[in-house]
Amino acid sequence: MSGALGPAAVVLRIAQLPVTMVITPPPPLTVRIDAFEYGCCRTPPAVGETVNGTLSAYPTLVDRSPVQVTSWDRDRGLIAFDGGVAQRKPSDANPLDQPVGLWLSWHSGEMPGVEATGTVTSVSQIYLGSATDPTAGEILQPVERVERFPEALLTPAGAFEPSGAVVTLTDLVLVEPTPQQIADYRAEQAIAQRTIHITAPRGISVPQFPTVGNGSPSTSTTPRRSTALPVMAGQQHEGSPARTS
Secondary structure (H helix, E strand, O other), X not given: OHHHHHHHHHHHHHHHOOOOOOOOOOOOEEEEEOHHHHHHOOOOOEOOOEEEXXXXXXXXXXXXXXXXXXXXXXXOOEEEEOOEEEEOOOOOOOHHHOOEEEEEEOOOOOOOOEEEEEEEEEEEEEEEOOOOOHHHOXXXXXXXXXXXXXXXXXXXXXXXXEEEEEEEEEEEEEEOOOHHHHHHHHHHHHHHHXXXXXXXXXXXXXXOOOOOOOOXXXXXXXXXXXXXXXXXXXXXXXXXXXXXX
């Protein structure tokens, strides 16, 4: 009897053990935002507010909050670092061999990237000693909200010009582009590289250009009417006849 109850007693004790789940939130992330981002669109970043945009990695100086890159997926155009991922163009130099910093942008173009959303816990206005020489030094001035068009900062060393903001983000959510989004973008780019845009006066016949590349025919030619001038505009894809209307 004791042999039959032994396993049951063990199962009972395991079932009664408290279960504790420890969820570690991502660490705070320091990013830079160029002044033109909020100079034309949206409001300047401020403490306590939520910001979102595309997170990209670019070369930086060793004293300007570089991240520790752990891997680089060149084919997908992504880097991994302690705490997240960011976009990195496949044509750029190896981020494992140089200091890399993070920039947040809402003018990132059509290429699918890493969408980032976070809460601003601190923000500083950047002032550069020289707009053309990044090694001339910078001053970070903590503020509650960055001014859209701040004045130059006067110092004993001279005037430092405003140049964007440094923000620290928490409650971070990062969304990578899917493989399908990347494949669709590359397919669109391939078509665009094989497309010739032609503008000619109305009634002029546009000749067909010789086929280049692999000679694969296109399935469509898209004529369009110019609204600015009395001319006709159209586009010719590789291997297809040009048409206007």
